[in-house]
Amino acid sequence: MRKKYSYNIDIILDEKPTKKAAVLNLPYPHGGNLSDLLTLRNDSIVIACTRNSDININDIFRNYNSGIYAQIAKSFIYYICTKRKIPKVKKIVITSSRGGAELDKLKVNPKDFQIQYKLRSKFCSIINSKALQASLDESPKGTALLKAASHLIKSKTKEDIFDRFDSLWKAFNSLYKIIGKSEKDHDCHVALREKLLAYPTLSTNTARLLSPMTEMQIRDKLRWRQLILNDYATAKKTKALHDFILRYTDARLMKVICQILPYRQDFLTTENLLQSTLKHIQSHIQANVNNDQELTAFLCIKYMYFVRNRSAHGERLDRIIGLNNKEIKETQWLSDVLESLIIDLINSNNLF
Structure with missing residues (x-):
């Protein structure tokens, strides 16, 4: 032999x-x-x-x-x-x-060695060693988990907050592509949202992190006006706006959406969609039930995709000097939430 x-x-x-x-x-x-x-x-x-x-x-x-x-x-x-x-x-x-x-x-x-990096801080939660073993497999899922883990590590070495967010988004992208089994972001986002709502264990630590948030905090931390005007820029997008609102039931989100509805109230009125939109919002405000999985999906998929696209398409000024502003603080907070979800997804990869 x-x-x-x-x-x-x-x-x-x-x-x-x-x-x-x-x-x-x-x-x-x-x-x-x-x-x-x-x-x-x-x-x-x-x-x-x-x-x-x-x-x-x-x-x-x-x-x-x-x-x-x-x-x-x-x-x-x-x-x-x-x-x-x-x-x-x-x-x-x-x-x-x-x-x-x-x-x-x-x-x-x-x-x-050209350079030996150091973590600037520890991971926000523990990565399950048994779950991570799936990243060692020679399979599409194993490759996706390995890429996600590598970008997650890289994000912890970055000094610039926007660079950190970009690395985290690459990790997230790798995970939602394998969950959605598609190269189209939209299809993958839909599939991930369905998974997050169906399996709360997919976002255990992230949901716990977001659970204490109030309506006021959700309103103040995010650029709601820019989000709505960007994603629903013309009257042709009115039905999409209506459908977006009706996908959510979380009372905190409903209260915020009720406050920002005037940004596109004329569009909804013209398309005869205002009353059904208001009925949905008011019914869930009255129910007063929070859904942390919905909030996780909204922040990490809907809102962070908006933030990521602004950066990827050069729609924000790059930071030349280290002056803090609201966008930097927002990106820091979003990065912490996204890191938490990435680790949650790695730890629960047996569900996809």
Whole structure:
């Protein structure tokens, strides 16, 4: 029987040694049912690989499509998310062997790293290590979770609040695309909203974060006038506005929408939709029932998509000097909410 090639990656970290280790299977591209073996300790990451072909280990960090490099990246992302820190790397040693005989060895020292990032703050909630194991799978869902986790990590290294929001949106985009199983944002947003309302556990921590919010806080924190005028700019969008309002029942949102309705009251009157809109609003104000999942969906899908598009389309001034204003404070708060939902979705990925 033809002997296979073994590749051992030892990543030594400048962290406190511990005996406790997590041992995980690490599926690899085109490996079928086969997996590499990942062993994680606080001060080390070790990956044991077996392949049929001879791989030039000197190309691992130069080849964009290197399967071994992908395994290293996966392992680092899993470590950072579960340990809630970016470790300082002392060195990386990659050894290739066959039949017990060493063939080659590559040593990568700290001076070879372009930069080693640090988290500016800890994640807002704990990422479930068992749930995160799905990100190690070689599947569309595994890839989406891995991308989301990588952008989530990157967001925690950003100093500029708008850069942080952009990274978080990339993570969110990766998740709602796999939930919606479509490349169209609208279809994915509809699918995600349905999931959030059907499965409250998809937004456990986020709903808890938003639950204490009052009608006044919801009104004051957001740019409601800009949202309505932007999303429903012409009379042709009146039916869409009517349908948007009727999708919500949360009493706090209904009270705010009642206050901002004059922005488009003429459109609703002309299209003979004002009375049905007012009837819906008043009935749910009287019911006085809060729905934290609806508020989560409104903020993270409807409102943040509006905010993201303003940034992506260059509709806001970029910050040249560090002066705080209401938009910066809003983006900081929205980023905290979005980070919470991203972690909720990763932790409950068994539901999609």
